[in-house]
Amino acid sequence: MALIFWTHQAIENLESIGEYIEKDSPKYASITLKRIYSTTQILINQPKAGKIVPEFEIENIRELIEGRYRIVYRIVNSEQVDILTIHHSSMILKSV
Secondary structure, eight states: OOEEEEOHHHHHHHHHHHHHHHTTOHHHHHHHHHHHHHHHGGGGTOTTOSEEOTTTOOTTEEEEEETTEEEEEEEEETTEEEEEEEEETTSOOOOO
């Protein structure tokens, strides 16, 4: 069982996503953020649930997809997963 830690960058990404969507629909912003958060919960018991990020091809850097967003995370060890960034899938991922 792993603990999930959100990096400062990932929290900022989540806040930015919420603020952007909220301009048009506060309800949809809330739904989107809840879905992103809920998707990460699978990592507690299945840290390797996501696929390896193709831009990096590093075994412990993986991603889950939720809607239009890539949730990029790092498996630190069997007890810790770090959410590194939440990235819109239409944008190129340059670094984490």
